[in-house]
Amino acid sequence: MNIDMIRAAARRLEGHARRTPLLRSPFLDEIAGKPLYIKPECLQHTGSFKFRGGWSALSALSEAARASGVIAYSSGNHAQGVAYAAQLHGAPAVIVMPSDAPRLKVENTRAHGAEVVLYDRFSESREEIGASLASERGLTLIKPYDEPEVIAGQGTCGLEIAQQAAEAGVSEAEVLVCCGGGGLSSGIALALAADAPGLRVRPVEPESFDDVARSLDSGTRQHNDMTARSICDAILTPAPGELTFPILAAHCGPGLVISDDEALDAMAQAFQRLKLVVEPGGAAALAAALYHARQTDAPSLVAVATGGNVDADVFAQALARL
């Protein structure tokens, strides 16, 4: 895993992934107490940054492997990202999703032409289901984060942040990233280390799923109690990845932790001040920027709003807090 792979992915994504803007609101600056830039990956194709990794992985396969098809397991956003990237590449896709994933994510994955296989998140292992389907059908497994080409794809978001921050005159900042298995955080961290050494990633997680924060703290990979619950469905993962953790440990500052209520409040602020639809897990970094800025040191903050695939009833809960 290195910066050259991220630059190569950026070339493959050119003209296919969206270059999302860097937004800012004086109202949000005031809450955070310092300049706060938002990178809205909810505006990416399929509504999350996961399209970057999906496209990167699909475009890195041999033609023969693409023709045989791919398989992915995901709480939803990786599913949609891989399904749409596969559809655009003309490759068959099977997606293994938890049966309690937001309805919209399941529907969208199917609408992108993928076959969806549902499993129970509390009693079954998606890793086992994925591996067994892959070998039965000759599919290439595209893991959600512990996969070099996926990390490289997510890292393209970091290349953009480095360039856009420089254009905005920001040379020193903490970059808050919603963190599940660490694919996006590690990709951005590698990109920033190369292109913007004054910018440092701070992974952000929900309470009860703060494995990365505890792992960075202790220096070894810590696990979550996966019977815990959080509204931040997109980033509920059991432990940091084997590939991602060493990268996070080498390049990131301490993890930040937010509550479900803070995620909902951040969604409401994104609605009101940025005109963006952000899902709970995608609002974690914005929540940390708004409500935990005192735990940051840098003069400026960047928060990645990682996704917007939220059902209307959950979004209405956030609106009700205004």
Place this chain on the structure above:
Amino acid sequence: MNIDMIRAAARRLEGHARRTPLLRSPFLDEIAGKPLYIKPECLQHTGSFKFRGGWSALSALSEAARASGVIAYSSGNHAQGVAYAAQLHGAPAVIVMPSDAPRLKVENTRAHGAEVVLYDRFSESREEIGASLASERGLTLIKPYDEPEVIAGQGTCGLEIAQQAAEAGVSEAEVLVCCGGGGLSSGIALALAADAPGLRVRPVEPESFDDVARSLDSGTRQHNDMTARSICDAILTPAPGELTFPILAAHCGPGLVISDDEALDAMAQAFQRLKLVVEPGGAAALAAALYHARQTDAPSLVAVATGGNVDADVFAQALARL
């Protein structure tokens, strides 16, 4: 009013207004039945395209006029655009707003440092109030649409559409624009006539406020019954402007008309498929693209989502339709 004024405004806006992207969703293409590109001006500073005209007008004033201050009357988006542009220029601003404008728009206008004067939309004339305050206090009146530098500012959105459509390989399209007094529609129409002659503006209005459609049809300026009601508060104006109408008549195709229900449905689609918060009046063009595409001829459509300043309860109404 000519293209050179729009290009000059674009130079003054450089680095101050946001260059909004051009978005697309396969789900929306399917509803429209043809490729549909969305220009999300809800992501512009202050949540609507009006910041373009506000900045253009403020930056065109002499330093002495700026120091004396400006006044504007507006249902809310022009208010915020002028107030924020004035604040950034260090100029005092007085804003005359209808007493039934969305609460958020009034609050935001005040938060940008402006003095807000409320009036009754059904019994008082904002034009008279504005003119009298302007002369009493020596303020420069910045009209919402019948003002050359405002039209020039809004026209910068058209320059961007011309360039972004060309980048997307689109040389022939109808550009649907939410239309009140016609400032944005006429500015975009002038820009497209110069830079993208295969792209043509179609103004879009709510039922009962279709003065531009009827005026284009008859060739003379028609008026609305201003006691009518519509949820599309941002584009409820009495008649086409004196400056804007001749431009619209020279360059635009026939007007399109949408219902309040269609505006709410389009808001729901923007939430679900684009992750954008769009207000009712700002969703009119998207509604026409999705639900009246058969009234268009071009092989592709562009819809400008003009603003996103909507109160949570109205947005919840749109979500409830999903």
